[in-house]
Every structure is written in structure tokens, then in C-alpha cells.
Amino acid sequence: MNSAKPILTPDELLFHWQGHRALTRRVIEAFPEQELMSHSVGGMRPFAELAKELLAIAVPGLKEIVGGEIKPFNDENEKLDSKAALLNAWDEATLAIDELWAKIPLERFRENIRLFGEYDFPVIQNVLYFIDNEIHHRAQGYVYLRTLGIQPPFFWERQLEQPASA
Amino acid sequence: MNSAKPILTPDELLFHWQGHRALTRRVIEAFPEQELMSHSVGGMRPFAELAKELLAIAVPGLKEIVGGEIKPFNDENEKLDSKAALLNAWDEATLAIDELWAKIPLERFRENIRLFGEYDFPVIQNVLYFIDNEIHHRAQGYVYLRTLGIQPPFFWERQLEQPASA
Numbered sequence: 115m116n117s118a119k120p121i122l123t124p125d126e127l128l129f130h131w132q133g134h135r136a137l138t139r140r141v142i143e144a145f146p147e148q149e150l151m152s153h154s155v156g157g158m159r160p161f162a163e164l165a166k167e168l169l170a171i172a173v174p175g176l177k178e179i180v181g182g183e184i185k186p187f188n189d190e191n192e193k194l195d196s197k198a199a200l201l202n203a204w205d206e207a208t209l210a211i212d213e214l215w216a217k218i219p220l221e222r223f224r225e226n227i228r229l230f231g232e233y234d235f236p237v238i239q240n241v242l243y244f245i246d247n248e249i250h251h252r253a254q255g256y257v258y259l260r261t262l263g264i265q266p267p268f269f270w271e272r273q274l275e276q277p278a279s280a
Numbered sequence: 281m282n283s284a285k286p287i288l289t290p291d292e293l294l295f296h297w298q299g300h301r302a303l304t305r306r307v308i309e310a311f312p313e314q315e316l317m318s319h320s321v322g323g324m325r326p327f328a329e330l331a332k333e334l335l336a337i338a339v340p341g342l343k344e345i346v347g348g349e350i351k352p353f354n355d356e357n358e359k360l361d362s363k364a365a366l367l368n369a370w371d372e373a374t375l376a377i378d379e380l381w382a383k384i385p386l387e388r389f390r391e392n393i394r395l396f397g398e399y400d401f402p403v404i405q406n407v408l409y410f411i412d413n414e415i416h417h418r419a420q421g422y423v424y425l426r427t428l429g430i431q432p433p434f435f436w437e438r439q440l441e442q443p444a445s446a
Contacts, residue, residue, distance in 0.1 A: 120287070120288070121289070121290060121293065127287065130408060156427040157426060158426055221284040224287070243436075246435075253420055257322055257423040259322075260321070
């Protein structure tokens, strides 16, 4: 094995993900309440629904990765019917992700897991999928905001501000 | 240093990126020629322009990473005025990325580079940015396709098919 430091450590990957999550939070914030809940382009889901999907993946997925019970994916449980409720859930997830991440041993990233009873890949691939899926859906939000005449946050605005807990 | 295998090796990151690039190629293919060149939503650039930006980043960026001359970012050079020309350029870039990637020593990923004379970060962060930026712009293409009534490819369709060279 090469003795150089790996290209990416778990801490760095967490920082990368939380940076993306900070940006997604800004996109949620950029929507007016009603448009967050109902604005659609091309028949796609409103951004609130996309954000709920992301919430239903991140913490529940990590819980399975750290050894919790495998359950079917379910984004119907999220009773998040306002912008404030969504942002609050987002901030709670930010803290929970940090806590759960710290419980993933290094070797776990290469172990297979059948996430949500369905996605049978190494943990690292599942985690990369979480992030990729978030970038993908957030970008839909960028288009939604543009069609509303709202300037989205800059794509590179990822500094982690610890949001105030509601 | 922990003796467990790193969570991600350079080969795996290349495979991940090329998987995303294979999906982006499918999105280019899904557009009718004229809409590829001109369809816009919310005042955003047509998908051909976004694909040209991605081409202007990937191979030129990697050339700088492997030690080539640092030059300002420039996506004006790409004379890609048809779907066939874009797909051809995409396939050429696929091969060039593989060749350039093989020239990046492991320790290089943590070295800082001022990419395009502007983006002063470790190589790994620049490379992750390439991929994130591609996912972001490709997702705009998904929305464009939906507004055209066209079903986009599945997000998880990433198998690397070696496309026939034009």
C-alpha cells in the first residue's frame, strides 16, 4: 500500500457533504413559503418534496450504516408542511449527521450494505449517492428559483454556518 | 495512520466521474438537436452551452493538474455547433480523461493548485468540484427535458459503455 495520505478521509467527506447541505439550506431559504410548497416546473415535484426526500435519506440512511435496523425507504413520514418546519428539520439532521458519522469505523465504508433493503452497494457508494442525489435535486431548485425570477445562492457558497436551532 | 484501505482510491474516483459522464452523455443524446442548442428555462443557458462548459473544465483542468501550463478558463474555444460534434467531443474527452488521470501521482491530490489561475484549492477539491458542477448542470438538463415532455435517463444509469467514436 502506498504510504501517501489517502485522497479523501471520512472527516473530509463529511465536511464536503455538510458544505453541500449548507448550500441546500440556502436554497430552501431562498424560496417564498408558498412556492417552496407548490411551485413546479415540467411536472416535477415542488422543492419542499425534494427536500423531504433528502431528509428521508440522510439520517435514516446513516442510522442503517451504523448498524440500525434496515427498513424500507419512506419519505411519507415527514410532516413538514411549512418552510420553518423544513428548516428546523434540516438543522436537526445536520447535528444528527455529525453524530452518526462519528460512529462509522473506517473499514465500514467498503462493506456492502443493502440500504433501505434495496440499494446493495458498499457504504462509500451509498454515501456518494446521497451527496450526488442532493446536488441533483438542489439543481432542480435552482431552475425553479430562476423561473420565479429569484437569484439562487452561488454554487460555491458552502461555508458551514452553524444554523441557530429553532 | 490507520491500516484500513482508504474510503476512496483514485481509480474509484475516476470510475465514479466517468460513470457520471456516461449519464451526462445520455442526457445530451436525449435532446432533439434544435432544443439541445436553444431550449432555455428561466433564462438559463441551453444544455449545449452547459455541456461545452463541462468540456472546457474536464480535460483542460486535468492538463493543468498533471503539470501543464495554467491558463484562464475559456469555454469560447469550443466550436461545437451540432449534437454530433458535441457527442464526438464528449467521447474524445472520455479517453483523454483516462489518459491524463493515470498521470496524477497519489500525493498530487492533496497539493494545492491555482486552477485556471483562479481556483486555489487542493487538487482533490478541484476534481470534486468538476464532478459536482457536472451533476448540477446535468440536473438543469433534466428539468429542460421534462419541460419538453421528454423522459430523462434514470439518475442511476451510470454503466460505462465505450461509446463508438464518431
